[in-house]
Amino acid sequence: METQRITEFPHKNMDKRPRKRPRLTWDMPPPLPPPKVVPGMYCSQEFVSNYPYSSLFYKGVTRNGSPPWRPDDKDGHYIFAIGENLTPRYRIISKMGEGTFGQVLECFDNDKKEVVAIKIVRSIHKYREAAMIEIDVLQKLARHDVGGTRCVQIRNWFDYRNHICIVFEKLGPSLYDFLRKNSYRSFPIDLVRELGRQLLESVAFMHDLRLIHTDLKPENILLVSSDYIKVPDYKFLSRTIKDGSYFKNLPKSSAIKLIDFGSTTFEHQDHNYVVSTRHYRAPEVILGLGWNYPCDLWSVGCILIELCSGEALFQTHENLEHLAMMERVLGPLPQHMVLRADRRAEKYFRRGARLDWPEGATSRESMRAVWKLPRLQNLVMQHVDHSAGDLIDLLQGLLRYDPAERLKAREALRHPFFTRDARRCGYPL
The missing domain is CATH 1.10.510.10 (Transferase(Phosphotransferase) domain 1)
Known part of the structure; x- marks a missing residue:
């Protein structure tokens, strides 16, 4: 791991944030019911491209594929809609929070039939670099954390439309x-x-x-x-x-x-x-x-x-x-x-x-x-x-x-x- 990658990622603006800022965890509406899953529609892949999409079911959202391509916002955050897919495997249930790194979404994993939290990193080079370092750390921790009792467990990760996405187990509030x-x-x-x-x-x-x-x-x-x-x-x-x-x-x-x-x-x-x-x-x-x-x-x-x-x-x-x-x-x-x-x-x-x-x-x-x-x-x-x-x-x-x-x-x-x-x-x- 190169030191340069770390030094490009100090928390430059951390001191400007209000201490008691609004958060998004307990205040979210009840989650949508899990979608009906069509067996065999998704083959597990690490890297996901822009899948073709088929019939629509919710405001232009595709049933079995990824949504139509959209540009990111001006800060490099992924733009999404509740109820649509994030790749055919993960369906977005709600937004859990956000930070300087990007956003965290609550999603339903169609393969594992479980709710997960997905960290979607901004499509900016230094945050992508930091995310790859985090993945290395998470994998090292997972190898040694027998029973997974100390640190959040990584489930998966993939690179989607220039956003590093890290899939975690779903936990409670901070x-x-x-x-x-x-x-x-x-x-x-x-x-x-x-x-x-x-x-x-x-x-x-x-x-x-x-x-x-x-x-x-x-x-x-x-x-x-x-x-x-x-x-x-x-x-x-x-x-x-x-x-x-x-x-x-x-x-x-x-x-x-x-x-x-x-x-x-x-x-x-x-x-x-x-x-x-x-x-x-x-x-x-x-x-x-x-x-x-x-x-x-x-x-x-x-x-x-x-x-x-x-x-x-x-x-x-x-x-x-x-x-x-x-x-x-x-x-x-x-x-x-x-x-x-x-x-x-x-x-x-x-x-x-x-x-x-x-x-x-x-x-x-x-x-x-x-x-x-x-x-x-x-x-x-x-x-x-x-x-x-x-x-x-x-x-x-x-x-x-x-x-x-x-x-x-x-x-x-x-x-x-x-x-x-x-x-x-x-x-x-």
Whole structure:
């Protein structure tokens, strides 16, 4: 795998996205019923051309072939219609979501008689290159993930009308979607423990294979099942609230899987470009010190806090403000890291030593955003009723500034936060 392919695919616009943006998972209408399948109409192929189409059944959509050729939109996204075919094998049921890479569609697999999720990558060279790297990673993960319990399973892939299409098993909503649907109300600590354990097991699995995910976040952690239950939200029971919002949803199953390996990196590749979505980005990345496996563990720490509190810890889009937030929550940055910061990061410090804050703040709003943050211990204790001490200690290990001192995934799994309650089965509702 060439390093150049990876370096052409940093998340250039990730910081400009709104944090609480609309998503498409639970809000979609009920799926269409599976189509009637005519046996023998599709021969499994990896690469699909523009199949001839026959009689129409839905607004110009073909019964057994691909739809008529359409140009992509101005950004290179595939244009589709609900109910039509994506190759004769896959029928489109609904749109599940989209991102900078392209779109994800819910489809019915006529061969396997199952519902799948298909990632349709934009017809732009750098995204196609990244998709081919992701396929390599997914296939490597699938060879080693016995039982397929840690990472989303790839079913198939093909190149269709200049779009790389990756077929996945259909999973439930992301943890971000689940939080959003609950108005960003937090998860119970025992559920956070189960989610954190699985997340660290998946990260340890990847690191054992010499792979670094580099983009861990709640959006990229999916519940295996969409089933959920309503339970009383005791924080709201004492108030008079309309629309039943004194109840919140909890997943019936805590099983999760990692997704989105489009920016996953092999250990031997270049590690000097910017990685991770802003809110989960480690300090060594911001300071230009290079990065490795520990950047994933910093992201895990940020995710655990978000699951406990319901909100991202570092809600910022600017480097200086981000570093100031870190110091507010975790204390001052180590001098040896500050002194080694690259030229782009030197401007964030006064006389090369102290962070240029609040003097360098861009606005009073920015200053307020930093000053309102509590210390890590206080933040956890605001939201966690028991196990707070163990969780604080775990987070202090995951959020150590120096990546060399940060907990490794398997070390974190041996932490008392997980081992002290090892006899628990599931989580109380």
